[in-house]
Structure formats: C-alpha cells, structure tokens
Amino acid sequence: MKKLLALFIALSFLVVGCGQEETNLEQQEGIIVDIKEHPDGRNQILVVPNILDEDISNKKLDELIKLAQEKGGAYYSFEIGKYEELEVGAHVIVYWNGLQLDSNPPQRGxxxxxxxxK
Structure with missing residues (x-):
C-alpha cells in the first residue's frame, strides 16, 4: 500500500510539472508582417501586436521593422518546414520560453x- 501511495505521489508531481511547462511560456498576439528564410535551416517571422492589415500594406521591410520597434514586435525563429502554413498577414498568437536576444526588435525562439x- 505504501508503494502504491508513493507511486501515486510521484506521478502527481510529474503530471503537475509537465502541465506547468506550457503555462510558463510567454505569449504575444499580433500579425505576421515578414517571413525570412535563412540558409542555416531556420526561418523567422516578424510579429507585430496592435496593428491592422492596413498598417502593413504597401510598406517596405525597413518600414515594417520600424513599426515592430515602435509597437513591441519581435522576430520568432523556427525550423524550416515546421510551420509551413504561416503567411504574411496572418493573425497569430506566438509562444516562447521567455528568453530573447537583445536586438531591436528582439529575437525569440x-x-x-x-x-x-489568415
């Protein structure tokens, strides 16, 4: 009976620990304004919060980066082929582990x- 109780307690900690992993992720909601493909096997999307589709139409990349800097946008990096359904103009919620490179806009995984x- 003690072994069963100990196993139950251990499994409870494991389940709680695994369940909290996703809740520890930071999140940002916004619109994808740019997608970059890099030769190192990674892509990046530039997500800008609190904008409308009209805010990004007919803008050059340097204007989109400036908009991201002003609005708290960030680049999010991922493996090529992992999120092929992502496209410029899509409204998304992105999640990252809280770590970032201190560039402007910041870079996150x-x-x-x-x-x-879409």
Whole structure:
C-alpha cells in the first residue's frame, strides 16, 4: 500500500510539472508582417501586436521593422518546414520560453503558434 501511495505521489508531481511547462511560456498576439528564410535551416517571422492589415500594406521591410520597434514586435525563429502554413498577414498568437536576444526588435525562439485567421 505504501508503494502504491508513493507511486501515486510521484506521478502527481510529474503530471503537475509537465502541465506547468506550457503555462510558463510567454505569449504575444499580433500579425505576421515578414517571413525570412535563412540558409542555416531556420526561418523567422516578424510579429507585430496592435496593428491592422492596413498598417502593413504597401510598406517596405525597413518600414515594417520600424513599426515592430515602435509597437513591441519581435522576430520568432523556427525550423524550416515546421510551420509551413504561416503567411504574411496572418493573425497569430506566438509562444516562447521567455528568453530573447537583445536586438531591436528582439529575437525569440518559437515554441508554439496558434493561427487566429489568415
């Protein structure tokens, strides 16, 4: 009986620990304004919060980067082929582990993405 109780307690800690992993992720909602393909096998999307589709139409890359800097946008890096459904103009929620490179806009690793609309 003690072994069963100990096993139950151990499994409870494991389940709680695994369940909290996703809740420890930071998130940002916004629109994808740029997608970069890099030769090192990684892609990046530039996500900018609090904008409308009209805010990005007919803008050059340097204007989009400036908009991202002003609005708190960030680049999110992921493996090529992992999120092929992502496209410029998509409204997304991106998740990352809280770590980032201190560039402007910052660069973060993409852990998960939810597409709200395309």
């Amino acid at each position: 993409l852990e998960k993405v939810d597409i709200i609309s």
